[in-house]
Amino acid sequence: MLSIHNLHAGIEEKQILKGINLDIKPGEVHAIMGPNGSGKSTLASVLAGKSNYTVTEGTVEFLGKDLLELSPEKRAGEGLFLGFQYPVEIPGLSTTNFIKTAVNEVRKYRGEAPLDAVSFLKMMKEKMALMNIDQSLLSRPLNEGFSGGEKKRNEIFQMAMLQPKLAILDETDSGLDIDAIRIVAGGVNKLRSKDNAVLLVTHYQRLLDYIVPDFVHVLYNGRIVRSGTKELAFELEERGYDFIKNEVNVAEEA
């Protein structure tokens, strides 16, 4: 589904991603872990199409299309979803109105007819029950005054409504307590199927107790330096990132 090949990207003068290679197939859950500054959020932003990052080398193929050629809204139309680390607030715009527009814009891109108000409400009620989201959250302006947990749950709710093929969740667990993590993770798990995939960007192993990955990759200094299964995550938890850093440095010196 997603094929990243030798991706180099940076911001202004600084190179952050220095040759990323990654393949994600439908039905898989991948986790990207790494110390601060390794480029995890950059990878998520570059895949989503944030304009302040420049891709200097490499390719990204998504469902057979050149992802880097597409504008952010077209990538969304193709089925790419980014769960933001810090979801922004948009005052005056109700969450419901926002999601309705998003859903219909994506449908328009795919050549599908827009949902009328009745069908949309029906779908919303269905997903609200599935994700355990309260009505009160949705009539408020988008993310305005939401707690950290509410913002993250709103991200997953939008994911449920947009039904993406690939969901990139950028540090979805940051700023959340154990209960909130459990609720958010529960939501993500409910949406998993053999046709879609999830790329989790996370700092801590904790989230992976709830969303169990098929593959874990360690990002360090702009490159994926280790890949493994969920056991790798436990190893990192026990030994910290230092052992990876040492291994990499030793390899580079050699």
Next chain:
Amino acid sequence: MNTDIYQPGKDDINDGLSTIERTVLSDYKYGFVTDIEADEAPMGLNEDTIRFISAKKNEPQWMLDWRLKAFAYWLKIAKEEPVWANIKFPAINYQDIIYYSAPKQKIAIDSLDQIDPELRKTFEKLGISLDEQKRLSGVAVDAVIDSVSIGTSFKAQLAELGIIFCSMSEAIQEHPALIQQYLSSVVPVTDNFYAALNAAVFSDGSFCYIPAGVRCPMELSTYFRINAENTGQFERTLIVAEAGSYVSYLEGCTAPMRDENQLHAAVVELVAMENAEIKYSTVQNWYPGDKQGKGGIYNFVTKRGICKGNNSKISWTQVETGSAITWKYPSVILKGDNSTGEFYSIAVTNNHQQADTGTKMMHIGKNTKSRIVSKGISAGVSNNSYRGLVQVGKNAANARNFSQCDSLLLGDKCGAHTFPYIEVKNNTAVVEHEATTSKIGEDQIFYCNQRGIDTETAVALIINGFAKEVMNQLPMEFAVEAQKLLAISLEGSVG
């Protein structure tokens, strides 16, 4: 983007709007010029100009005398043009303006069918239908182009109810007693610089009179269009609602694109008697100047209503998207006990536009209420100021005011300012004021993009959410137009 100013030519009307759009490549789609013969006063302002205008309109002597008196006063204060507003503009040369320009009509109009076809086409292009067709949407229309009213639909039907809806020029001739009683009763000649000028040279406008107990069955609207160059437009509108009556009135304004600035100094007076209600809505889209800030209308307007009788109500709703400079404070004098004043405003400034607008609510009677909701949207390098006065007089017991001023900034080169003035002289008053400032930045746009919403749609969504409370006040027919107008006026402002 090519911002050449469109040059009028003989074939334009027949080519249709798409040709003009192609030629001009600009967002202001009302910028075309109607090629029609006009009757004009010589440029400049002196007593002869006043006499010229009055003669053209066949005004009775008392009206001419009134104008001349106003002109004498204006000459006295001519050196004291007000400069306190938060706007900058080069000094206006009042001798460089033509104070009267009217499209030449071959015959007197008995029916709308006799209106010059070029003019009819103009209004059709602007989406304003003078036809009886409008009956289906229930809107009576008066059309004023430059200094004259072109025609008013539904006059006969309204007359059956005793409602007078006609041009000011006609009212001066047909209903002199009413005019003499109410003209300048709310905005005296000496009120301010532009009011004095308007009193001397006012061209045309609308007059509405609703008799006691009558609820006007349709929206009354006037459409103002400036066409001729180098002219100023000084319309004068007066609405009188007798006891227990109701009227909803809407005015729309557009002007062609020109290099020079044109002055629009109007005066609107509303009088509401006991238990009467006047709802006055404005959708203003005067040419705002090009992207470099050249040209555009100076919109310096005095609008005031008096809630004369007990339990009366006046509400002002405005959507201001045009003009190079907007300077206006639709106000309400709350004289009657239990009277209510409302002000709902969306003021948009983009590119180099400037706005200093707001309201004055003067609480004089007992148990009076006022509500102010002002939404300012700034983009480009524009400057948008809200200036409001809530005044509670000594004897105004139990006055209530709620004011909310919200500013939305698009990008980081524009400005939003708020100047609230609160003067309370009675200690039973409750005055509330809330203000917020927010910004739409790249992050919010990217968030929308990532959800499949393109930038243009995202900006429109955000703006509409922000402006919803005010939009909801507009009569339904016009709310849709106003929403489209908001989107168009902010095209290209983000991203």
